[in-house]
Amino acid sequence: MKTPAPIDWVTAQTRLLRDPQLRAQFRRDPAKLARDMSLAPTDAALLAQLCPDQLDAQARALIDKRMHEAFQLLPRTVANLGSATRSLFISHALRFWPKGHQRHASDALAFCRSLPPEFRRFVDQGEVNRLRFRLAPAAVRFHWITRIGRSGARFLGVHVLFQLRRRLRQFQFGIALPE
Amino acid sequence: MTKIGMGYRRPLHDWIVERSDSLDCLEVTAEHFFGSDRELLGQLRTRFPLYVHGLGLSLGTPGPLEASTLEQFKEVADSADAVHVSEHVAFTRSGETDLGHLNPLPRTEVSLATFVEHARELAAATGRRVLLENITTHLETGGELSEPEFLNRLCAESGCALLIDITNLHINSRNHNFNAEAWFDELDPANVAQLHIVGYDRRDGVYHDSHAQPIQDDLLALAQHALARSPVESIILERDQRFEAIDEIEADLGKLRSLVSSIERSA
Numbered sequence: 001m002k003t004p005a006p007i008d009w010v011t012a013q014t015r016l017l018r019d020p021q022l023r024a025q026f027r028r029d030p031a032k033l034a035r036d037m038s039l040a041p042t043d044a045a046l047l048a049q050l051c052p053d054q055l056d057a058q059a060r061a062l063i064d065k066r067m068h069e070a071f072q073l074l075p076r077t078v079a080n081l082g083s084a085t086r087s088l089f090i091s092h093a094l095r096f097w098p099k100g101h102q103r104h105a106s107d108a109l110a111f112c113r114s115l116p117p118e119f120r121r122f123v124d125q126g127e128v129n130r131l132r133f134r135l136a137p138a139a140v141r142f143h144w145i146t147r148i149g150r151s152g153a154r155f156l157g158v159h160v161l162f163q164l165r166r167r168l169r170q171f172q173f174g175i176a177l178p179e
Numbered sequence: 180m181t182k183i184g185m186g187y188r189r190p191l192h193d194w195i196v197e198r199s200d201s202l203d204c205l206e207v208t209a210e211h212f213f214g215s216d217r218e219l220l221g222q223l224r225t226r227f228p229l230y231v232h233g234l235g236l237s238l239g240t241p242g243p244l245e246a247s248t249l250e251q252f253k254e255v256a257d258s259a260d261a262v263h264v265s266e267h268v269a270f271t272r273s274g275e276t277d278l279g280h281l282n283p284l285p286r287t288e289v290s291l292a293t294f295v296e297h298a299r300e301l302a303a304a305t306g307r308r309v310l311l312e313n314i315t316t317h318l319e320t321g322g323e324l325s326e327p328e329f330l331n332r333l334c335a336e337s338g339c340a341l342l343i344d345i346t347n348l349h350i351n352s353r354n355h356n357f358n359a360e361a362w363f364d365e366l367d368p369a370n371v372a373q374l375h376i377v378g379y380d381r382r383d384g385v386y387h388d389s390h391a392q393p394i395q396d397d398l399l400a401l402a403q404h405a406l407a408r409s410p411v412e413s414i415i416l417e418r419d420q421r422f423e424a425i426d427e428i429e430a431d432l433g434k435l436r437s438l439v440s441s442i443e444r445s446a
C-alpha cells in the first residue's frame with residue numbers, strides 16, 4: 001500500500017474541521033487517524049490529544065459563522081425557505097468552501113445555486129442579482145425578474161443595478177401577472 | 180492618554196462621521212477595502228488615526244504568506260496611512276481549503292517559528308509595526324508552551340506587539356475554565372499595545388463572541404485589570420451586529436472613556 005505524503009498540522013486540522021466523517025473516525029481511534037495522516041510524530045501525538053467534542057464544536061462554529069454571514073445577504077430568501085434553511089445551508093456548506101475576501105457573497109450565491117429543484121422557487125431573484133453585481137461590479141447591469149416576493153406571486157420585470165457614490169443602487173419595474 | 184475608538188463598519192458610517200468628536204481613532208478591516216473604496220480611506224484618515232486589521236492573512240499557515248493577499252493588505256495600509264497593522268495568532272486556511280474563520284494552532288516551537296517568520300514578513304511588507312491578537316476558540320490545541328509564554332516569545336522574537344481582545348480572553352477563560360487575570364499577568368506588560376472589547380453572548384452555558392451586545396461588567400473589570408498593568412495605546416470597540424442600537428454603542432464608548440479616565444487619574 002502506498003504511504004500518503006506527509007502533511008503539516010494545519011492541513012490535518014483543516015481536514016478534520018471540514019469533514020464530519022473524518023471527525024467520526026477520529027472519535028473512534030484518534031491515535032490511528034493521527035498515524036494514518038502521516039503527521040510528524042510530535043504533531044501526531046498532539047493531534048491524538050484533541051477533544052472530539054471540541055473539534056465538533058469548532059467545526060459547527062465555522063459553519064455557523066458562514067451561515068450568519070451568508071444569511072445577512074439573503075434575508076428574503078431565508079424567510080421564504082423558512083425552517084428548512086439551516087439544514088439546506090449545512091448540506092451546502094459541507095460540500096463548498098468559498099475563497100478570498102468576497103467569500104461571504106460567493107458562499108451566499110453558491111448556496112442559492114445549490115438548492116434542490118423543489119426549493120429554487122423560494123430564492124429571491126433580486127438578492128441573487130445583487131450578489132452577482134457585488135462579485136462582478138459593473139457601471140450598470142439589467143436583469144429580467146420573473147418572480148418576486150415571499151408568497152412567490154408571479155411578476156415579470158426588470159431589475160436595474162448601478163453604483164453611485166460607492167454604493168449599490170437599484171430599482172425594479174414590471175407588471176404583476178395573473179395567477 | 181489611551182485612545183478610544185471603534186471598528187469601522189459601513190452601517191455606522193454616517194454616525195461615525197457625525198460623532199467624530201467622540202472617537203479618537205478608527206480601526207478598519209483590511210479585507211473590506213480590498214480592491215475598492217480607497218477614496219473613502221483617504222477621507223477617513225483626514226479625520227482619524229487609522230489602524231488596519233486583517234482577518235485573512237492566515238499567519239499560522241506554513242510557507243510564505245499568500246502574495247496577492249499580502250499585496251492588497253499593504254495597499255490598504257498605505258491608503259489608510261495606518262498607525263499600525265494587526266492580525267491574529269491563528270490560521271484560516273491550509274493549502275487545500277480556506278476555512279474562512281480563525282482557528283488555533285498548538286503552541287509548539289514549530290508553530291512559533293511560523294508566526295515569527297510571518298509577523299516579520301508582514302512588518303517588512305507594510306513597513307509598519309505589527310500587533311497580533313489572541314483569538315477565541317472552542318478547541319484547545321495544547322503544546323509545550325502556555326498561551327502567554329507563546330505570546331511573549333512571539334513578541335520577543337519577531338518584534339511585534341500584542342492586541343489583546345478582552346472579550347476573547349474572557350470567553351476562553353469561561354469556556355475552558357482558567358483565570359483570565361492570571362493569564363494576563365503572565366504576559367510581558369510592555370508588549371500590550373491595544374485592546375479589543377465588545378459584549379459577549381451566552382447560549383446553553385457556552386460563551387460566544389457574536390459582537391452584538393453591550394459591554395458587560397465582567398469585561399470592564401478585566402479591561403481595567405489590563406489597563407492598570409500595561410501601556411495600552413488604544414481601545415477599540417468592535418460591533419458587527421445590531422448597528423441600530425446606537426445608544427448602546429454610545430454608552431459603551433462612555434464606559435470605556437470613564438474607565439480610562441479613572442485609571443489615568445489614579446496613576
